[in-house]
Amino acid sequence: MSAKRPSLTDLLDLDVTVDVVDIGANPIASAGRPPYQDLLDLGKARLVGFEPSPEALAELQARKSAFETYLPYAVYDGTEQSLRICQSPGMTSLLEPNIPVLSCFHGFDEWAKVLGRETIETVRLDDVEEIGNLDFLKIDIQGAELEVFRNGVERLANCLVIQSEVEFMPMYENQPLFTDVDLFLRQRGFVLHRFIDQTSRVVKPLIVDNNPYAGLSQLLWADAVFIRDFTRFDRLTADQLLKIALILHDVYSSFDIALRALLTRDAMIGTRCGETYLRKLETH
Numbered sequence: 512m513s514a515k516r517p518s519l520t521d522l523l524d525l526d527v528t529v530d531v532v533d534i535g536a537n538p539i540a541s542a543g544r545p546p547y548q549d550l551l552d553l554g555k556a557r558l559v560g561f562e563p564s565p566e567a568l569a570e571l572q573a574r575k576s577a578f579e580t581y582l583p584y585a586v587y588d589g590t591e592q593s594l595r596i597c598q599s600p601g602m603t604s605l606l607e608p609n610i611p612v613l614s615c616f617h618g619f620d621e622w623a624k625v626l627g628r629e630t631i632e633t634v635r636l637d638d639v640e641e642i643g644n645l646d647f648l649k650i651d652i653q654g655a656e657l658e659v660f661r662n663g664v665e666r667l668a669n670c671l672v673i674q675s676e677v678e679f680m681p682m683y684e685n686q687p688l689f690t691d692v693d694l695f696l697r698q699r700g701f702v703l704h705r706f707i708d709q710t711s712r713v714v715k716p717l718i719v720d721n722n723p724y725a726g727l728s729q730l731l732w733a734d735a736v737f738i739r740d741f742t743r744f745d746r747l748t749a750d751q752l753l754k755i756a757l758i759l760h761d762v763y764s765s766f767d768i769a770l771r772a773l774l775t776r777d778a779m780i781g782t783r784c785g786e787t788y789l790r791k792l793e794t795h
Contacts, residue, residue, distance in 0.1 A: 516760070516764070516792075516795055517795060518549075518553055518555065518757075518760075518761050519756060519757045519760040519761055519769065519788070520553070520555055520757065522760075522787075522788060522791045522792075522795075523784050523787060523788060523791075525753065525784075527555065527753050527754060527757055528554075528555050528556065528557060529547075529550060529555065529556050529557075529646040529647050529754050529757060529758060530556075530557050530559075530642075530643065530644040530645055530646045530647070531547045531550070531551075531556045531557065531558045531559070531646065531647045531648075531649070532558075532559050532560075532561075532636075532642060532645050532647070532648050532649070532666075533545060533547075533558060533559070533560040533561065533648075533649045533650075534560075534561045534586045534636075534648070534649070534650040534651075534652060534659060535561070535562070535649075535650060535651040535652045536560035536561060536562045536567075536571060536581065537562050537564055537567040538567060538570055538571060545649060546649060546674055546707075546762050546763075547647060547649065547762060549761055549762070550757075550758075550761055550762065551576065551578055551579065553761075554578060555757065555761070556578060556647075557578050558578060558579045558580065559580050559581075559582065559639075559641055559642055560579065560580070560581045560582070561581070561582050561583075561584050561585070561586050562581060562582075562583065563583055563584065563585040563631065565583070568581055568583055580641065582639070582641060584633075584634045584639065585605075585631050585632070585633045585634070586633065586634055586635075586636055586639070586652070586659050587605060587633035587634070587635075587652075587655055587658055587659060587662070588633060588635060588658050588659075588661070588662045589633055589634055589635040589638060589662060590633060591630060591631070591632055591633070592605050592630070592631055592632075592633050593605070593628045593629070593630055593631075594628065594629045594630075594631050595607060595608065595625045595628055596625065596626050596627040596628065596629060597622065597623050597624060597625055597626065598621060598622055598623070598624045598626055599622035599623070601622075601653075602619075602622050602623045602653065603653065604652070604653035604654055604655065604683055605633075605652070605653075605654075605655045606653065606654045606655060606683035606684060606685070606686055607625075607683060607684040608623035608624075608625065608682070608683055608684070609681050609682055609683050609684045609686070610623065612680055612681055612682060613682060614715075615714055615715055616712045616713070616714060616715065616729075616731070617712070617713060617715060617718055617723035618723035618724070619682075619712075623682075635662040635663065636659055636660075636662055636663030636666050636667075637662060637663050637664065637665045637666055642666060644669065645666045645667070645669060645670045646669075646670065646671050646672070646751075646754050646755075646758070647670070647671065647672045647673075647674075647758050647762075648666075648667075648670055648672070648673045648674070648675075649673075649674045649675075650673070650674070650675045650676070651675070651676040651734075652676075653676075653683065654678060654682065654683040654686040654687070656675050656676065656677070656687075656692060657687040657691055657692050657695060658687075660692070660695055660696065661695070664699065667699055668699075669751075671738065671739050671747075671751060671754055671755040671758065672704075672736065672737070672738050672739075672755060672758045672759070672762075673696065673701065673736070673737040673738075674707070674734055674735070674736050674737075675692060675734065675735055675737070676732060676733075676734055676735075677689035677692050677693075677732065677733060677734070677735045678731065678732045679730050679731060679732065679733075680729070680730075680731050680732075682731070682732070689733075689735065692735070693735070693737075696737050700739060700740055700743070700746075701737040701738065701739060701740065702737065702738060702739075702740045702741070703735060703736075703737055704736040704737060704738045704763070704765065704768075705735075705736050705763070705765075706733040706734065706735055706736075707733065707734040707735075707736060708733060708734050709730060709732075709733040710726065710730070710731050710732050710733060711726035711727055711728060711729055711730050711731060712724075712725075712726055712727070712729060712731050713725055713726065713727045713728075713729075714727075714728075714729050736763065738755065738759070738768070739751075739755060741768050741771055741772070744771060744772055744775040745775055745779070747772075747775075749776050749779050749780045752772045752773070752775055752776035752779070753772075753773075753776060753784075755769075755772050756769040756770075756772040756773050756776075756788075757769075759772070766792055769788070770785055770788055770789060770792075773785035773788050
């Protein structure tokens, strides 16, 4: 099978659109294209993005398409919070940098220096009226993801796929780690699907090629993809099954689970999309 395939909507000649929410949509801090970009380009996604940074928000607004809406809210728990402005913008967070841990790795004790603190208002995911529906959530807010989930259980009840940054070392004080996020989401019907962009760093005093960004053995963070439990796909609606198949096929090339979703949908409503999908997978 080739790495790049036509959209599921083209393979099956179906018209389906997914609702995407991006918490931490900053194009400056994000590396590369967002995972849902191909869906946006095809007009198969409607996006609501959150970015409290005025500069980043202005850039997003200037280049957005008709399918994109950006809001200046900081999503968290609905209370007033202190934003720690760090020397490296990628380290800026609602949480305090954990210097004893960060100082074990080259560069981080400098990058995490707090240059200032800004008091900001936050909103709960469940309280954002601009979100009509949520199928696919992408979130990257430097250790604060679990608190967003805790204050977004109503929105998450219908969500199908989540891509969240997770940490394996406490880079911030009192920070929830991957295991905490995984447990919370499993209790709400999600399973871990895969890790993306796993990042390691060299532990001091060793340094590789005099490069503070070099990785070696200690895993620090990754993006984790969580999906609805595929052993219980029969609990989803026919519309949800089609949407999760679209996301898994177009975004993650997870053809096996996309097929399972389509076959479950076929059994539910009497269609033959799964059979068509499998045949076209073999010929593309």
